[in-house]
Amino acid sequence: MSRTMVVTGAASGTGEAVAGLLRQRGDRVIGVDLRNADVVADLGSPDGRLAFRDQVAEHANGSIDGVVAAAGLAAPVPGTVSVNYFGMIATLELLRPLLLQSSAPRAVGVSSMSSIQPLDAGLVDLLSQGDEARALTRAEELAADPQVGQLIYPATKKAFAQWVRRAAVSDEWAGAGIPLNAIAPGMVVTPRTAPFRATEEGREQMRAAVPMPLGGFADALVPARLLAWLVSEEKTHVTGQVVFVDGGSDAVIRGDSTW
Template identity: 30%
Template sequence: MTSFRLDGRVAVVTGASSGLGAHFAVVLARAGADVVVAARRADMLATVAAAVEAEGRRCLAVPTDVTDAAACSTLIDAAVDGLGGVHVVVNNAGTGYGGRSDRDDLAQTERLFDVNLRGAYQVAAAAGRAMIAGEGGSIVNVSSALALATTDVPQAAYSASKAGLLGMTRDLARQWARHGIRVNALAPGFFSSELTAPLLAHERGAASVRAATPLGRVGRLDELDGPLLLLASDAGSYITGTTLSVDGGMAMH
């Protein structure tokens, strides 16, 4: 369907060096977008950029630490100056860990919030400025089913950071609607990725995921393609301020 296409648009994906971010970059390219890929690991970004270019689209790889506000502005400027604008932002950079809060490493917790919440806010703010000055656009904040539900594995800090993204999403959607900017959240359940690998490698963790997911399995990355494109493209032109759960029923359960 043509409304799901992104021809002539520029998309920025953070946390694009591996996992969901790398997958999202290629999905957006297949839909016709030129893509800016951003992450801290420059060597891995080069591989993702090559995959985007193999789809016939232009790609810029911009090493970026989202906890640095100036770097977030530089990233968006690179999209505007290098590819002609910014129309879609997938705010995907994130980190996580599990563990009981009464035994928590507060330095690790601070780093998690810096990346997952403050970093996402800084990217969104920089993108919002560019989109207000340009043609509007779509921001997709990648949250988590753990913002809406729990498992037997304690992950309070991660869940809190991802729940914070949902409040941020609603408020930014309200602020920027008059500028033609849609802001939504995508809340994946458990998918095989670098971030989830430690949890899924342990029988207790894998069993917890199955028990918390009514469909009883880990998701396939391609099952995120349609939801992502719905929020990023004109197919979702009347959707803003919402959270789309793609979690095998986990939030319901």
Template identity: 40%
Template sequence: MATFAITGTASGMGAASAVTLAAAGHTVIGVDLHDADILADLGTAEGRETAAGEILARCGGRLDGVAAIAGVGPSLPDAAAVMSINYFGPVRLLELLRPALAASGAGRAVVIGSNSATTVPMIDDELVELALAGEEEAARERARAAAEAMPAGLRAMVPGLSAYATSKFALARWVRRTAVSPEWARQGVLLNAIAPGAVRTPLMLGSTGPDGDPDAFPTPMPLGVFGEPEDIAFWVHQFLRPEARFTTGAILYVDGGTDAAMRPDAQPSPLTL
């Protein structure tokens, strides 16, 4: 059996993933702000270092997989915190844990992105570049400025919308670039991302309520139902399995068809010379 570290295990997709992996007989090291094996704030540099240090101590420097699931939504008032938690948190934690994943001989890492990266038309290109360059303080300032520039009505409802979609877009880019680098690929550490759509987590239910209508959702829901945390946990498990040995740099949409409905011809796209 394997040892996995999972962030965001106090609720939602993280909790469902922890249950799924534990039920399969694996050892799960949970990280969250509360109700977890390791208490750490991944929105801060200190919290990331603390989480990584405690994970490494518990696994003895050898880790079979990491699922970076912790995140916040667009309703968070502070757009800077959205960037720190959703992008810089998982990126730095995975960087710190990569040697332990390589030590296992078949390390697996999966991060939770979002279909908002491709279905929300508010991606801030400058913010993406700041994130990918590792400029956290500059990215935080840019995110706050962009939020202030949003129309007042939209800002009142979802102040972190641009930062949320942009953080997930940048995270997907980071996964694609990093997964094929020698430090990851040639060390046998596979890195992939899941892009969920509307999933009934506490984060989403805070906006829609328990009786939300999928057909009234702002984006298309072709299946006519919302996802459940277990739908994401299933794919987290698949990406972490040793049998998933020829998949890296993938972005898997688990969104009930929303991205396909909104952008049916976006993928595949031909290589141009």
């Protein structure tokens, strides 16, 4: 049976890959991005998020079966805070009423293995408090210094992963029968990571920071396949999980510390 799926970041990278997989499976996909999408919206602004909600509801006729929140930024700039955390959560929360109309609703977002790397704990705290204005101010302070600006991205990904863990078991999600999860990719070959992979020196730095003993850097289809399964009907009892699809980076860096 065809299902209606919303995929943000659908114009490129992992979002484009998962949208293609879902369409091959026979699902109807409502793609969302800044351009070249069914719904053109800026998830980095409050007004853009509301416009996104209204447009998706119109395209979907009030009901959807799954959400794949894959839109994100990797740049060491304040806008990464607005898209990767507040835009990601808004995507999931604003579409939750549409998911309630489905007999098998599913939701998943994209975190990152960078969530276990060095980050700015103060920014994580502000994100967890839901204070977008203060979080942006903190990000501006970090971005002013290139040495610490790189701490913005992993902070947004850790805060999002923590939100998923908290929200997934709440009355609004698990209590309403909606599994909510996230994935944490390693280094994926997408336009977003192209600057890091442009030189052999850059690639070596990435290999050192993101060790992937199984398979090396991943094609976008690798995380896309996991995302497609996480919004499938057959996936029933997995919720509140941040699933690492990282070629072993988590195991290399953290060892057995999760037990």
